[in-house]
Amino acid sequence: TLTVIRDILGENVDDRVRDMADRAIKRTDEMINLLKDLSDLTYGDLRHAGNFKQIDLNGLLTEVVGDELISAQARQIEMDLTPSKTPAKMVCDPEAIKKVFRNLVTNAIRYTPAGGSIHVKLENLATEILLEVCDTGIGLEPEEIQQIFNEFYRSPTAKKLTSAGTGLGLAIVQRLVDEHHGFITVSSQVNQGSTFQVHFPKESVL
Ligand SMILES: Nc1ncnc2c1ncn2[C@@H]1O[C@H](COP(=O)(O)OP(=O)(O)O)[C@@H](O)[C@H]1O
Ligand SMILES: [Mg+2]
Incomplete structure (x- = not known):
């Protein structure tokens, strides 16, 4: 994922580029957390039924x-x-x-x-x-x-x-x-x- 891109960018890269990559990673993490939580909230009991x-x-x-x-x-x-x-x-x-x-x-x-x-x-x-x-x-x-x-x-x-x-x-x-x-x-x-x-x-x- 995006952390890979940051790693590929390596040490010798513009601070601005690194900052952009870091922000993108943070936003993506937030989105993923939201999707996970939304799915737990809405589909929770369907998935858990009978377990x-x-x-x-x-x-x-x-x-x-x-x-x-x-x-x-x-x-x-x-x-x-x-x-x-x-x-x-x-x-x-x-x-x-x-x-x-x-x-x-x-x-x-x-x-x-x-x-x-x-x-x-x-x-x-x-x-x-x-x-x-x-x-x-x-x-x-x-x-x-x-x-x-x-x-x-x-x-x-x-x-x-x-x-x-x-x-x-x-x-x-x-x-x-x-x-x-x-x-x-x-x-x-x-x-x-x-x-x-x-x-x-x-x-x-x-
Ligand atoms: N252990 C805690 N100490 C202080 N505040 C808490 C604690 N747990 C939850 N809260 C408060 O309750 C809110 C809702 O918690 P939660 O539904 O888990 O959402 P989130 O952690 O994603 O913000 C938190 O944003 C915080 O304001
Ligand atoms: Mg919480």
Whole structure:
């Protein structure tokens, strides 16, 4: 793709040309992210239909946190994972659950400044399986919390920080959690950090 062109251009090229290539790459990445998110939002349940099986969520979470560790480290953010003490088995669509985990973890990384930390935790409680993603990032105003699950909403601070987002991630998360009869709670303080909790009810209470 375009990064190849940039590599071919090599070192000895005009700064203006390099700058143009870099901008083109950035814009293309943004477009690709938007297309991926739009497809998750609109075709999500078609693709996931019939893929439900019983699985331990710890495995899925370990995989996602492992994948994202490099990008956290690249941003000088410490990230740790506390799995549940007993297996957190749930009948679910594993691909959808991984998408939920990945969106929340990448948000925590994206909206936490260098030097911050992220704690990811799974708990196997009596009536629910609880996922918690806690960061020391930019946080949210109470009025903003009400809007973050809306399609395309991005807070002014988030927009200033990065152009990489589409504002669709949490809308996708909300939808996939709904499909698993769960719900999400958020607590946050500006410049202190945010905690996102996903509550998945156990079958026995459904
Ligand atoms: N961990 C977080 N800390 C602070 N703000 C967050 C966090 N996660 C989400 N947000 C806010 O919610 C908005 C919507 O999130 P999301 O739907 O994932 O879109 P995106 O990450 O593409 O901007 C973000 O733009 C940001 O304003
Ligand atoms: Mg996001």
